[in-house]
Each structure stands twice: as C-alpha cells, then as structure tokens.
Amino acid sequence: MQLTFLGTGAGIPAKARNVTSIALKLLEEKGSIWLFDCGEATQHQILHTNIKPRRVEKVFITHLHGDHIYGLPGFLASRSFQGGESPLTVYGPKGIADYIAVSLKVSQTYLKYELNIVEVNEGIILDEDQFYVEAKMLEHGVQSFGYRIVEKDRPGALLTEKLAEMGVKPGPLFREIKAGKEVTLENGTIINGKDFVGPSIKGRIVTILGDTRSCSAAVELAKAADVLVHEATFSEKEAAIAGEYYHSTAGQAATNAKEAGVKFLILTHISARYDTTETLLEEAQAIFPASSVAEDFKEYEIPAYKE
Amino acid sequence: MQLTFLGTGAGIPAKARNVTSIALKLLEEKGSIWLFDCGEATQHQILHTNIKPRRVEKVFITHLHGDHIYGLPGFLASRSFQGGESPLTVYGPKGIADYIAVSLKVSQTYLKYELNIVEVNEGIILDEDQFYVEAKMLEHGVQSFGYRIVEKDRPGALLTEKLAEMGVKPGPLFREIKAGKEVTLENGTIINGKDFVGPSIKGRIVTILGDTRSCSAAVELAKAADVLVHEATFSEKEAAIAGEYYHSTAGQAATNAKEAGVKFLILTHISARYDTTETLLEEAQAIFPASSVAEDFKEYEIPAYKE
Ligand SMILES: [Zn+2]
Ligand SMILES: [Zn+2]
Numbered sequence: 001m002q003l004t005f006l007g008t009g010a011g012i013p014a015k016a017r018n019v020t021s022i023a024l025k026l027l028e029e030k031g032s033i034w035l036f037d038c039g040e041a042t043q044h045q046i047l048h049t050n051i052k053p054r055r056v057e058k059v060f061i062t063h064l065h066g067d068h069i070y071g072l073p074g075f076l077a078s079r080s081f082q083g084g085e086s087p088l089t090v091y092g093p094k095g096i097a098d099y100i101a102v103s104l105k106v107s108q109t110y111l112k113y114e115l116n117i118v119e120v121n122e123g124i125i126l127d128e129d130q131f132y133v134e135a136k137m138l139e140h141g142v143q144s145f146g147y148r149i150v151e152k153d154r155p156g157a158l159l160t161e162k163l164a165e166m167g168v169k170p171g172p173l174f175r176e177i178k179a180g181k182e183v184t185l186e187n188g189t190i191i192n193g194k195d196f197v198g199p200s201i202k203g204r205i206v207t208i209l210g211d212t213r214s215c216s217a218a219v220e221l222a223k224a225a226d227v228l229v230h231e232a233t234f235s236e237k238e239a240a241i242a243g244e245y246y247h248s249t250a251g252q253a254a255t256n257a258k259e260a261g262v263k264f265l266i267l268t269h270i271s272a273r274y275d276t277t278e279t280l281l282e283e284a285q286a287i288f289p290a291s292s293v294a295e296d297f298k299e300y301e302i303p304a305y306k307e
Numbered sequence: 308m309q310l311t312f313l314g315t316g317a318g319i320p321a322k323a324r325n326v327t328s329i330a331l332k333l334l335e336e337k338g339s340i341w342l343f344d345c346g347e348a349t350q351h352q353i354l355h356t357n358i359k360p361r362r363v364e365k366v367f368i369t370h371l372h373g374d375h376i377y378g379l380p381g382f383l384a385s386r387s388f389q390g391g392e393s394p395l396t397v398y399g400p401k402g403i404a405d406y407i408a409v410s411l412k413v414s415q416t417y418l419k420y421e422l423n424i425v426e427v428n429e430g431i432i433l434d435e436d437q438f439y440v441e442a443k444m445l446e447h448g449v450q451s452f453g454y455r456i457v458e459k460d461r462p463g464a465l466l467t468e469k470l471a472e473m474g475v476k477p478g479p480l481f482r483e484i485k486a487g488k489e490v491t492l493e494n495g496t497i498i499n500g501k502d503f504v505g506p507s508i509k510g511r512i513v514t515i516l517g518d519t520r521s522c523s524a525a526v527e528l529a530k531a532a533d534v535l536v537h538e539a540t541f542s543e544k545e546a547a548i549a550g551e552y553y554h555s556t557a558g559q560a561a562t563n564a565k566e567a568g569v570k571f572l573i574l575t576h577i578s579a580r581y582d583t584t585e586t587l588l589e590e591a592q593a594i595f596p597a598s599s600v601a602e603d604f605k606e607y608e609i610p611a612y613k614e
Contacts, residue, residue: 011388066381
C-alpha cells in the first residue's frame, strides 16, 4: 500500500505543484488503485509515473472546486482510449454526476467501460471484503468530504502446532478453523476455530481529507490512522486568511494529527506563495514530529502490520 | 503577429505533445491574444510561455471533442484568479455554452470578468476594426469549424511630397486626406484624398482548421492565406484510417495548401504513434515545399506586409 501524490498545490496549477490528486495504490492488496480528487492534468501527471489508468478502479472526489475535478473528464476518456475495460466508480458530492454527464455528452465521449457514479452522504459509503470507507463532512464553505479508508483486520495465523497436538492434519478443515467456525473432528471432538487462530492482524487506516478549516470531523476521521493526509494551504502567519477562506494552516493540521493519535501526517494543498516548505514543516513538526510535506510524485509506503 | 503552438497532439496527451491549443498573438496589432482550442492542461502549457492569461481576449473552439475543450473551464477560472478583469468571448459550436455553464456552476466558480459565449454558424462570426473572422464547417463526424482570420487592408502611406507640391502642410487635414475623403484646401481647391494616398497595405490571412477529413471547405477557408494550420493526424500509409476517423494525412493537408495557394503550411494534431515527424514532413514537402510540422511551444512569426 502506497500513497503517491500527483498534485499538491492549491487553487491553480504552478510549475512546481499541480492541482490536487492522490493515488492510493492497493496493488498488492487487491490489484487496483484508488484516486482521490482529479484536478486538471492529473492524467498528464500519471504519464510520468508507473500508474496504469486501467488499474484505477475508484475515484473519490472530496469536493467540487475546479482544482479537484477539472481533470476528471479527460482522465475518464483517456482511460477508455487506452484500453480500460473494467468498471470504474466515482464517489463525490452531489453535482458530480451532472458534471461528468454533461462533459462526456457535449464531447461525444463514449466510454468502453461501465461507469458508476455515487453521490455520497456522510457514513459508510463503501464496504468490501478487505476495505470499507467512511465519509464525513468537513468545513469548506461548499460540501467537502474527508474519507477514512479502513483495511479490515485479517484473521491471525493458524496455530498449526496446537492443531497437531489435537491430531488435526492439514486439509480442508483448516479453512473452516481459520475462519473461526466450530468444527467436528474425525474422532467426534468439536473444536472452536477461534481457539486455534492467533491474534488477528490489524488493518491499516488512511485518512484523506478534502479542503477544510480545522474541524472536529477531521479529528474523528483521523482517529488512530496510520496516515492522515491533511491540507495545509497556509502557514501560521496566514492563519486569519486560512480561516476566512476555509483552509487550514500547517500547525492546525499537526494539532489535529496529534489529537487524533495518528502515526504519520502528510501535509498537502500548499499555496503557491511558498517557495520552500521549510516553515510549514517546522510549524507542523513543532507540534507533531512525524510530519511530512508532500511534493508532486512523492510516494509514501504504508507498511502492513505483521502476523 | 505570431502563432504559438501550445499543444500539437491528437486525442490524448503524451509526454512530447499535449492536446490541442494554439495562440495567435496579436500583441503588436491590438494588445491581445486569441486562443484556438483549449485542450486539457493548456493553462499548464501557458505557464512555460510568456503568455499572460489576462491578455487572452477571445477563445475559438473548433469542435467539442474532449481533446479540444477539457482545458477551458480551468483556463477561464485561472484567468480570473490571476487577476484577469477584461471581458473574454468564447466562440464555438452549439453545446459549448452548456459545457462552460455546468462546469463553472458545479465548481462554484465565479469569474471576475465578463464572459460572453457565442455559438457560431457558418459565415462572418466576428467583424472588428482590424480583423474579421469567417467560419466554415469541415468534415469531422461532429460539427467542426475552420476559422479564417483576416486582417483588413490598411490605408497606404500619405503622399506627403505630392501634398507639399499642392501647398498642403501637415495639419488636421492630413487625417481626412489619409481616410480618402474629399477635402477643400485653404485656397478653395477641392482634392480627393484617394489621389494622395499610396497603395493600401495588404492585411494577413491566417486559417486555422479544426479536425477534419480533407474537404473543399478547407481549401476555401485557406484561399491565399499567409498561413494555413491544417491537421495531419496521420501519414499516407494510414490514409484509410484517416478517412474512417475523419482525419487528414500530411499529404492531403499539403494538397489543400497547394490548391488554396497559401504561403505557408503548418501541420499539427499529430498522432502519438509517430516517434519522429520526418515522414510526415517529407510527404507534405513533396507536394508543398513550404510546409512545417508544429511542435509544442514552437512559435511562427507571420510578418506584416510593408508599406
Ligand atoms: Zn482546493
Ligand atoms: Zn482532436
């Protein structure tokens, strides 16, 4: 599981930072990639990575500001043109379906894959075998969502030695024991699978927020996350502007990270006014040391928990 | 007057060629720039040029395929964000107004300048002091326009020596004489301004075509143009594909240039299948020697005629 930043700037593209898009690579886990936001030229950024558009299975839009969606029609069209045939689902605030429909219709773009669009509300918006995703509204003047991506805990290792002591040999029963079911052995003994499985393996939690003022929903979504991606458009000096325009400062992001007890904080959506991000990083690390400032094309590994 | 190519590729962006956009710089002539098409990331390409978005006064869309319009909402929004306050007019096929309206509305983008949208038909779509623009339908499966930009001829130089012989001295009368009006001199003599003005100065003609199969409208629009910009998506080998997909080959573009009697031909909208454009250029030059293949960021000077 990796997070690759495709665009880390705020509002308008600049040479050093494109507008927002983040790829959550779940290639080892499920062979697919999830995109979060799709600012203009996201598909251009992808050309400079190893990401295959046909691998992108879901796109989550945090909010409908242009710097987060204007790359979506082009990405959807090119994914088809480049041979993408597997279904793709877009999740986003109310209005995203209209925007996609009109863009594709006006340009007479016919996709060769099934496109599903889900206009989301707060709550669990997606629940699969391995992952579920929870959405909560943030504070950005317009509807802006944060997404908490939760990898479900996996059953622990089978305690094969303990089973051997009971005379149970590897075979079809193992799967049922591992699933924690009650099983009747050949000799008639009934055992509870749960007693023969080690502690479950913790799943990872990744929280990716849309643009927002510092707010309690940000902290709730980030509770005990392995990684929190928080916007930090401004430095502390610009705290008043940040508040006025519904954005956060680096320090506010760090305070939320600390309060939520996350493992690692990544700051993104950096205003073009900052030539270097030293000050932003210092402000964050003074409050929450495990902080990093994202750059375009920077990739962060999110290691799995061990058995 | 210069033509700057911001994107010269076909269909989808590639590392070497972005999707279509062309800037016609009229800075010396009228202090403004006209854009032709606005594929995704046109505003990104502009970041690498000396073009100021606020100088862009008009955007002409040839047709509504995504690779020609998906950069428009972002360009319009950023022009406002970067302080553009002067009015801007977009010309394009029916549907362009809807596309812009929905894109700006969904993203809650409020422009600080007056935006006019003109859905065009064939004919003179614009007539100003210095320039007029004529549109004609091409053959592209969808409505696709070619635009003929005509600089109006300017009055020739005032024949000051001949006027001196008549005893006319520089003064307010000069303006009326230059305008070709009848004027009564101090001594009562009536002279015709037209007799005291040199031959008028020819204006330039630039023809920019949307995607098209080779067709007679292309030749009509290009008649005696100083520069013809013609798509050449394919090489002669792919002539069948070109026809099937409503595109042109380099040779067809050259044949049209020759038939129209243009001065110079620029090929653009090059398929990403070609690593080099040598073959395309050779094919064109075999028919019409004054041919060139556009590259992203290449700029062509279109010299003014002398007095
Ligand atoms: Zn934003
Ligand atoms: Zn095209």
